[in-house]
Amino acid sequence: MLGYLLKRLIQMLLVLWIVSLVVFLMMSFTGDPVFMIVPIDATDAEIAQARRILGLDESLPVQYWIFISSLLQGDFGQSYVFRQPAMTLILERMPATIEMVVVAMVLAVVVAIPLGVYAGANPNGRLSRMIMAGSLLGISLPGFWVGMVLIYLFAVHWGIFPSSGRGDTAEVFGLRLSLATWDGWHHIALPAITLSLGTMAILLRMTRAGMMEVARQDYMKFARAKGATRHDVLYKHGLKNALIPVVTIFGLQLGDLIAFATITETIFSWPGMGKLLIDSIYRADRPVIVVYLMLVALIFVVINFLVDIVYTLIDPRITLK
Amino acid sequence: MTTTDNTLLAVHDLRTYFHTFSGTVKAVNGVSFAIGKGEVMGLVGESGGGKSVVGFSILGLIDSPGRIMGGKILLDGEDLAQAGEDRLRQIRGREISMVFQDPMTSLNPLHTVGQQMDEVLRLHTDLDAAARRTACIEMLESVGISRAADRLGAYPHQFSGGMRQRVVIAIAMLARPRLIIADEPTTALDVTIQSQILKLMRRQIADKGASMILITHDLAVVSEMADHITVLYCGKVVERGRTRDLIETPSHPYTRGLIDSIPDPANRHARLKQIPGTVPDIRNLPQGCNFRDRCPRAQALCAEQEPELRPQNGAQWAACHYPLQPGDSA
The missing domain is CATH 1.10.3720.10 (MetI-like)
Incomplete structure (x- = not known):
């Protein structure tokens, strides 16, 4: 029974990791969230700044690394829109x-x-x-x-x-x-x-x-x-x-x-x-x-x-x- | 057929038909027999002869498209063919119980042996839980299952085939029914287990004064167990008599054929005799005797007129125009 539970736990972590990977990859192909946040008349400098604040100026692997490492510390990230922890929402x-x-x-x-x-x-x-x-x-x-x-x-x-x-x-x-x-x-x-x-x-x-x-x-x-x-x-x-x-x-x-x-x-x-x-x-x-x-x-x-x-x-x- | 005070069950002219798309199957077509108290009757015939349907008809367990079309099933004078479902439910398990062919499938795999035994007592007795448990343990022990108290909590899959059939027999005997219908109770078991189970059933019946209908295709089994035998062919009784008479001097050529197809251990090198041909299509039986195409004694009359059940020598009855006489060879 204990062995079974352990096996299921490892399975679960594996599933979650794969899901995070797939979802993260998919999301990066779908639209640029920066334009949903900055005003319509935003200048290039403002857009670049928003991008930096959201962490979107980094390369994809680095973004994923930041996401995963903060996730392991219990930080699931902030909603771009609500400026609140996503998990709380x-x-x-x-x-x-x-x-x-x-x-x-x-x-x-x-x-x-x-x-x-x-x-x-x-x-x-x-x-x-x-x-x-x-x-x-x-x-x-x-x-x-x-x-x-x-x-x-x-x-x-x-x-x-x-x-x-x-x-x-x-x-x-x-x-x-x-x-x-x-x-x-x-x-x-x-x-x-x-x-x-x-x-x-x-x-x-x-x-x-x-x-x-x-x-x-x-x-x-x-x-x-x-x-x-x-x-x-x-x-x-x-x-x-x-x-x-x-x-x-x-x-x-x-x-x-x-x-x-x-x-x-x-x-x-x-x-x-x-x-x-x-x-x-x-x-x-x-x-x-x-x-x-x-x-x-x-x-x-x-x-x-x-x-x-x-x-x-x-x-x-x-x-x- | 004579009905005496000693008669427990008398079946008169039972007809159970199945109405299918391809025609009406007269699985049981005018069967009569009687069983006395404490007697064992063998009900013998080939597969498809309607033996099991007789058993299920007695308990009112014929499912659509089957129906009992006529006849009487008298248990102590009460006609079960006319009884309502509520009355039949009181009778099932309490007055008449059944042992099925395959113990691997007749126990519910998801309930413990104890639960399945307890169910019978809950349905048919007023005993409290402790008394029911005691009764179950005693019954399991009497069918030869050791450590019965522990085994009550076990599931059927933890038992071997022979053990399961012992459990099935224990369930069937539990409410002390007056009649047991055993439908091929040993066919699915190893040969070594078969005789154990038969002995067990005979002892149980003798101990409790119950009667039994032993349904089987195996004349050898039935000749050891039964007081008298009824032979079915195509839904009809072709011969009936006391076991010894019927085995030693069969009157009907079909009975003779069944006896000849039992291997003889004393004569191991002889080629086993068989009845030629197969059972005819029961949906459209020919006119005349149903057995005539396979019968070595058939003559013109057999194709025209269906033979009636007539007394032969003494207490033996057979439905044949040209019955065998003692001393005849087949």
């Missing part, structure tokens, strides 16, 4: 994104698992066909369109949900959360639903496929021959055996939503970190982008690690090596 906005993603993922699982089990256990039923048709819609409709339709229906037409912002927040353990207030829940509903639909559809289809596979196994019939209820046969014996691919996809989707909830956040003016990423890309705010993407890589690595742990909890035949 991101962490400030993180709770907003995380809470929206958590609500979306919980919603997706709560809906997808029972419907997927049902559709897998009754593959030819009319209700199952409707569920599968619905899931196909969930996969193929783009999030931005769903978001706009929801805004049109629930905010504009019926006026029962707000269309933008986080609403009232309250402080919980030092984090400002919408989920701590009723108004916050009211605000989070539409963006969370928008965000959850795609994941819901994928998880549903994975669950159904797994259940159809498992339904053929002898131990399902043996469980029935023992006198177990249909519910127990499906959920206790069936679902657990169908869960490994579902958990895998769940992990990937979770990371994906945290990292790239950008579109949903933009549509609903949700002040999360995805929106910060988009804004930073527009402004060529290089430090924020680099730190953001490294953080995303870290999130993915950690989630994958947790998923591996969950595997071992589900299936005793899987061991961490």
Whole structure:
């Protein structure tokens, strides 16, 4: 176990280093941030000075060296635009994104698992066909369109949900959360639903496929021959055996939503970190982008690690090596 | 068929059909038999003969597109073919339990042996957790698993095939059912393990006064275990009788063929006899006797008229126009 943890840690550091390298290289090919910062009528001397202040007058390897060595000392760089530490900017906005993603993922699982089990256990039923048709819609409709339709229906037409912002927040353990207030829940509903639909559809289809596979196994019939209820046969014996691919996809989707909830956040003016990423890309705010993407890589690595742990909890035949 | 006070299960004219795209498969087509209390009945036939479907029909475990189309399954006079799902669930595991062919796949790989045993007791008894645990340990020990208390926490993959089948048998016996349906319980096991498992099953049944339907293609196995034998061919009973009579003086040429295809250890160099041909396509069976194309005794009548089950010598019944007489050679 200790060896496994050490291996994973080294793997993680390697991934982060490669990501930093790739992102740094890519950013240096995309536009010159100096022109986003200096006034339009700036003189050549002023531009050169700004370049020197930002450290952009050095060669690329030197820039990278400065970036990495300060990063190792805990300095993640300053935003060109906000003149604030990039890490602080991101962490400030993180709770907003995380809470929206958590609500979306919980919603997706709560809906997808029972419907997927049902559709897998009754593959030819009319209700199952409707569920599968619905899931196909969930996969193929783009999030931005769903978001706009929801805004049109629930905010504009019926006026029962707000269309933008986080609403009232309250402080919980030092984090400002919408989920701590009723108004916050009211605000989070539409963006969370928008965000959850795609994941819901994928998880549903994975669950159904797994259940159809498992339904053929002898131990399902043996469980029935023992006198177990249909519910127990499906959920206790069936679902657990169908869960490994579902958990895998769940992990990937979770990371994906945290990292790239950008579109949903933009549509609903949700002040999360995805929106910060988009804004930073527009402004060529290089430090924020680099730190953001490294953080995303870290999130993915950690989630994958947790998923591996969950595997071992589900299936005793899987061991961490 | 006579039904006496001693009868535990009587199956009358059972018909289980599968409605598929390519036609209706009459997997079980008018099968009748009876088992007395404490008796072992062998249900014998080739693959595809409908043996397993009989077993699943009794427990109401026929899945779509299959359906029980007719007949009675009387357990102590109660017709299981008419029973609702709730009643069947009480019966499964409690009154009638089943042992499957492949112990590698009939245990849930993600639950411990203890959990899978406990489930039966939770479903069918009022025992508390401690009493259930004690009962599980006792049962595991009685099927010959040592250190039973420790083994309750083990998963199926930590057991060998023979051990797993012992666990399956323990699960099947746990709620003290009156009837065990064993569907090829030793086919997937090593030959050396087979006789151990058979002995174990016979002892368990004798100890608890249960009855057993032993479904197998292996007449040698069944002749050691069963009190009487029912031979199925293409979903129909072709012969039925006491084990000794049926083995020594088979009336139906199919039974004779099955017996002849058992290797004889005393005559190792003789070429093994086999029944020529294969089982006909059960979706469109020919008119007349289903066995006639493979039968050495077939005559014109066999192609026209389907033989009925008729008493032969004494208590033996066979469905054949030209049954073998004692002393006949095949």
